[in-house]
Amino acid sequence: MHSPHVAAAASLLSEESRSIMLTMMMDGRFHTSGELARAAGITPQTASFHLKKLEEAGFLAQTKQGRHRYYGLKDPAIAQVIESLLTITLPVKVSSFSQAAEDQAIRYARTCYDHLAGSLGILVAETLTSNRYIKKDQDQYILTPKGETFFSSFGIDLEAIRGKRRSFCHCCLDWSERKHHLAGSLGNALLECFLELGWLKRKSGSRALLLTEIGRNGFAEIFDLDITNKHKTHDNKVYLR
Template identity: 80%
Template sequence: MGLHPQHVAAAASLLSESSRSIMLTYMLDGRFHTSGELARAAGITPQTASFHLKKLEEAGFLDQTKQGRHRYYGLKDPAIAQVIESLLTITPPAQVSSFKQAAEDQAIRYARTCYDHLAGSLGIQVAKALVDSGYIIQDHDQFILTAKGEAFFSNFGINLETTRRKRRSFSHCCLDWSERKHHLAGALGSEMLERFLEMEWLRRKPESRALLLTEKGRNGFAEVFGLDTANIHKTHDNKVYLR
């Protein structure tokens, strides 16, 4: 079936509703959430959340899984996450005023999940370090793995043969909304994030897309990528925003 303008309009109308867009953005952490969790994130009742989630599921935005009495919802695939992240790059952010919101904003800008790969200032600097070291080469919207990179990623504990077999893009460029630069996405980006979590360089922040840097991570990113993680994040103005 071909794509028609009405299909684009229907998708746009789903994303234009604020509660749905908040829930979709919340799911950019790559995890599955109950309707109750998503309702709290969007500031709506569980009944209203269920209505919106049904609409999004019917449109093919979400997957649902059931465990016991609970139903869990997550983004259907990385392509959906990429569309949402791309929209964030052109959407004016909302200015925030509370200390709690400011702290969350800074944490998200520093390091966060973009569905299943590392984004934020740290993600951009990791990608830059990989390019500067000759492990990957940026070619338009793709990162190309070099022979030197093959050895690096294998030594880093990533099975490239298995990674390449995944039915998705291998290593594409993802435009970061907070920095307007590219970080590493695709199957390779996903495996990289999993390794960072396995090695306890990063850990997930509860009820947030933010990733928290550990002491192991500070040492690891310095040793392997040559990054001074304390000085990565630079604010571009004196205002604080929230996504």
Template identity: 45%
Template structure:
């Protein structure tokens, strides 16, 4: 037996269609019950329970109890990062869902990728922040510059508070629909939260879709003109 991480085990957990649908539903960053995940996957509650036990054992999801209910979420941003990359790989190889509709355009425009902005709007923000000198990129890393620090502070983000956790401040994330990079990490999460606080955007319930307000769209384009 060869040494090293067992990627086959993780791949098998993600590769089941029902479990893949459940994990994708959790990419909204919202914790869901087993019943809600069963509906997302189109399976019975009993089957969903069996799948969730496997995902818990594989440390891909975590569960929290509140009263009589249990809520499931992704175990961490690293899981979301892998899922987003797999979505990009699938889209690039032409493996797309057969059901399409009006919501698809909105999903590609702006959506939640676990806890940060993704879609064409997310890529627009990342590209603009690079061009404006706020972000400095290397082959596999992103760093906030001094100019970027000043911008974030002026935008109302508490960078000092963000530094208290061990998660990376900036992280590149390959956007599955745009096939370009958007901003993840603590700063990506903080940017999305701040834009929601100042009324630039709203999250659509029971969906990963983000919808910009009319004012927010104007302000966003003015700030992040690529």
């Protein structure tokens, strides 16, 4: 009985320009139609047409500031669907040095809507699990009493984020690593901490996150991670998403 709705959603996602704009909004921020049009390589008029369709389908939220309208993903669940689809699609080989550099940055650390993804996100999730701060139960992570103490000491208000109308602590399959990273309101709170502490910073015009020297020291001290900014694919080839 739901097949027409599935077909309609699949049709929206299958159009290249729309998929590019949706992927750009995976950074969890709002963008103008002009920014999204440039990213997709289409005219502002065409972008407005696609954005209207996506908004009508419930994919997007819109806000207005002055003369500009800004668009972003309506719900974290939309981002999770897109991330899941990326795990089963074939990668596109890059054709320039700038694309290769962007691909490497995206694969190393990026925002998956509002939480940390990429190889760094996987390392953090694995460390939290090995330290028994969280434990995995099918597609969910469960916060342990030891984890309650850790996250609270890290400055995260667990009571406040538990009150949000969304998943608290679940597994999100990472398209570049084929492993799970930490999502939900707890994953979001942890990323916000990393950004506020200056461990990570956003890369302009990208959903890549850049590791700072402060962050390298912080991850080593708090998470016992010896990390660098470098990341290679499993076959040493470079791809672009």
